[in-house]
Amino acid sequence: MRVAASLLLIAVGALGAPVTSLPGYDGKLPFASDSGYIAVDSSPHTKHMFYWMVYADGVPAEQAPTVLWLTGGPGCSSLYAFMTEHGPLHNSGNGTLVQNPYSWNKAPANIVYLEAPVGVGYSWAEDGNYSTGDNETARVNLGVLLGLADRFPHIRSNDLYIAGESYAGHYVPQLANAVVQANVANPAKALPLRGWMVGNPSWSFDDGSHYFDFMQLHSIIDRADYRAALATCGGSMAPPRSAACDAALAVLRNQTIGINPYNVIGKCNGKPSLTGGCFTQQAVADAESSRLSRPESSWAEASGPRGLAQTFVPCIDVTPAVDYFDRSDVRAALHVDANAFAWDVCSQHVEYRYYAHTVAPIYADLVPSHRVLVYSGDVDSCVPFPGTQDNVDALGYPLVDGWKPWTVGGQIAGFQRSYAVGAKGSLAWASVRGASHMVPNTKPAEALAMFERFLATGMPA
Ligand SMILES: *[C@@H]1O[C@H](CO)[C@@H](O)[C@H](O)[C@H]1NC(C)=O
């Protein structure tokens, strides 16, 4: 009987269904949405991938583009972005939900929040295998997109974009690449991918190379110590590093403890980073040191019990979101399968073991035929803007019109550089002034304006 009951639950969860009410919000929801699972692979290795599709505000779904959102980590949940960044309802902190006037479905666009890789949030694996990496994540996410497009025909008839932040700087272009390859292999099932957008994106191992520089210019670390460390490190803080350089950097890192790495001018709420800085960034830096002993490889493997996966979110109090998504009435309202884990912002299950050294080759391949925007919240130290700007610049495309402000409400919201990539694509990098790692959380109006302009023209200015 127990087996039969759990099979029934799997079947119900697998269907997906409209979300008609949510605990904490009185009355009819101010948006239409559908949530449930897309099954990828067959039993006993089925991955039950949880999605929540928020329909476009004000227009029928059939008349709006689709945007798949992926939060980074690796191992953190897109539902956290729904709740604290660009979803139509936000958690007020006391269990009630309040409307977000800057919800991205107002662009208008159908926004799909996907919990990936398997093991994140409500997504779960039948065989209990949560070991994964970049290739496997892209493969499974492609399976989800194809499954969604079969279930929701409007996905095949409108422009499709992929968006995300942080470690999704890997997920997003890698999924775009998988889509392009699948489209060639099976044109009958082609997905109308138009482009992608990534915020404060992990890109290559050089992302962190401007970290100390950025911190000393924000007067968070001592300039004298910074200059001494730079000398000890022989002029570059990038790996590989001598033991003396590592020791000098440990002193600098120690000075950052208590600072919110996602927003260096904001408050540190919740548990601070134990060693300073951004947990994942440090893991990447350490892994990079070992990778460089095998310079022939453009892919790296992360050892340890969890690999590269993010285990906690320093300086952000995530309890309201965790408390909310763990409620049994919320799980029921969202059609969450009984087999799913207790929800967490960053998964305690995912083992992220295999990742690309750089995603630059995918940009080089696909930018000429796609619309691409890379943006940086400029008070984030996890993926500091100078490294991202350099990464985009290093693709080598000529500038169109150089440094240019973009404005919202008559104020400069950020600056932009755009590049000539050919008539079928577009490429821009943009900063968002005063925005954190999670840009729409700190600059919601500017983020929505940027998103709308991206869908309309490819760039905010
Ligand atoms: C919860 O927070 C919202 C928004 O801040 C507020 O309007 C509401 O009164 C609060 N409810 C309780 C029970 O404290």
Ligand SMILES: *[C@@H]1O[C@H](CO)[C@@H](O)[C@H](O)[C@H]1NC(C)=O
């Ligand atoms: C778990 O899944 C990964 C990714 O597909 C695969 O490489 C690995 O072999 C699997 N492990 C087991 C024990 O099946």
Ligand SMILES: *[C@@H]1O[C@H](CO)[C@@H](O)[C@H](O)[C@H]1NC(C)=O
């Ligand atoms: C991942 O994909 C890359 C690029 O196609 C390939 O070189 C690499 O061998 C793959 N790794 C695994 C573990 O599949």
Ligand SMILES: *[C@@H]1O[C@H](CO)[C@@H](O)[C@H](O)[C@H]1NC(C)=O
């Ligand atoms: C780290 O900073 C604290 C003071 O904030 C100091 O007591 C400690 O010695 C420092 N440790 C290192 C390794 O610099």
